Amino acid sequence: MRAVQPELDAIDLQLLERLQTDASLSNQALAERVHVSPPTCLRRVKRLFEAGLIEREIAVLSVDALAPIIGHGLCAVVEITLDRQDQAALEAFEFKVAQDDAVQQCYRVSPGPDFCLVVHARDMPDYLALTQRLFTFDANVRNVKTFFSIKRSKFGARVPLP
Incomplete structure (x- = not known):
């Protein structure tokens, strides 16, 4: 069962955009790209997963x-x-x-x-x-x-x- 859908702000949208382009980024690198602290970045990404906005991370094979x-x-x-x-x-x-x-x-x-x-x-x-x-x-x-x-x-x- 999915939690209540969160309100998305500009940081959340940036995180989603970066992750769907390259989900292999470390939390540190992702945090730097969206200009937040690593703990804040980790907490936000976890919330996006829990809300069901990110289904999974996969490798796309050639x-x-x-x-x-x-x-x-x-x-x-x-x-x-x-x-x-x-x-x-x-x-x-x-x-x-x-x-x-x-x-x-x-x-x-x-x-x-x-x-x-x-x-x-x-x-x-x-x-x-x-x-x-x-x-x-x-x-x-x-x-x-x-x-x-x-x-x-x-x-x-x-x-x-x-």
Whole structure:
């Protein structure tokens, strides 16, 4: 359960901006960049986490740098349309795809398909296994339309802040 959303001041917005650009900054370096003391910085960042404004910190891996090591892999955007769109059916599908490591992102969308997924597979046989696991054996999946990425032009998770 999330706490009451805090009021955000200019320092909080600066912290959020810096962290989403480079979460590897030490508390000392972060404090210097936003012109507060290290204890104040640590307390504010902790409050932002507790309020649920920062979900987690992760490392973003370079797909291109990993390609020679683990194989090129496939990235695909997949549109899914379900037969039934009642709340239980939508939530069951969301839960199933969220459990699969190949699914990087899942969006419930409207109008058009019910979901758009971003998936990664090692190769075409791996993608086939993914489609069977997630779509073919699900009687509620009516239509699957896949777009394979030939080049990633932009990738990011930064939220524009005021």
